[in-house]
Amino acid sequence: MISDFIKKEDCRSCRFCCVFRRKSLWEVPKHQKYIKDKYPTGFDGKPVRYREFDTPSGSWVITDLSDKYKTDDPEEAAPCPFLDPDGGCTLPNEDKPFECKAWPLRYMRMPDGGLKVTLTPTCPAPRLKDTAALKKKSRDSWEQAFKDYADSNPYIINEYRDGYIIL
Ligand code: SF4
Structure with a gap:
């Protein structure tokens, strides 16, 4: 989604977004439920522990x-169980969570109830400093892409957190 602004090589050598600090566990991506049965083990061959959520707005x-x-x-920090430290994410594209494909963009509910595309402030990719270009891209395509996905998958919506850059 954000490939105009982040080079694949940058992500390959970084992987910051696939490792989760204890205080940032809310950032762990949400998977569709079938993943639990399809991937009982992670990259290291050990069992993956899953937590399930069933809510009126999705499972x-x-x-x-x-x-x-x-x-x-x-x-x-602890890595995602699907992370190969040398090769990156081991999930095929069709099984990779939407939140991983969209990162460092997020879809957040603002205090007034409106929904906004936001930028994670901690992603180190240098071209993300051009906030004006990001806002234009958001207006032109990202807002609609997030809205379309969230219509059927509202669980991707997070409450707004201080520091996230509103696009
Ligand atoms: S599913 Fe893949 S892209 Fe997402 S956090 Fe895990 S290793 Fe990274």
């Missing part, structure tokens, strides 16, 4: 990383 699963942390440090 999904996330990978449960809670047993991956060794300390109580909120900055300690």
Whole structure:
């Protein structure tokens, strides 16, 4: 989605978005439920623990990383079970969560109830500094793409968090 602004090589050498600090567990991507049966094990061959959510606005699963942390440090990070540290995400494109394909963009509910495309402030890709170009792209295509996906998958909507750049 954001390939005009981030080079694939940058992502390959970074993978920041596939590793989750304890304090950022809300960022763990939501998968459609079939993933749980299709991928009982992760890249390392060990069982993947999933947590299921059934709500009026949709059903999904996330990978449960809670047993991956060794300390109580909120900055300690644990990788997604589908991450190959050398090769990147091991899920095929059709099984990769929408939130991963869209990252570092998010779809967030603002305090007034409106929905906005936002930019994660921690992505280090340098071309993301051109906020004016990002806002134009958002108006031209991203807003509609997020709206279309969220119409059938409202679970991708997160509450707005301070620091996220509204596009
Ligand atoms: S599913 Fe793939 S892209 Fe998404 S966090 Fe896990 S390894 Fe990264």
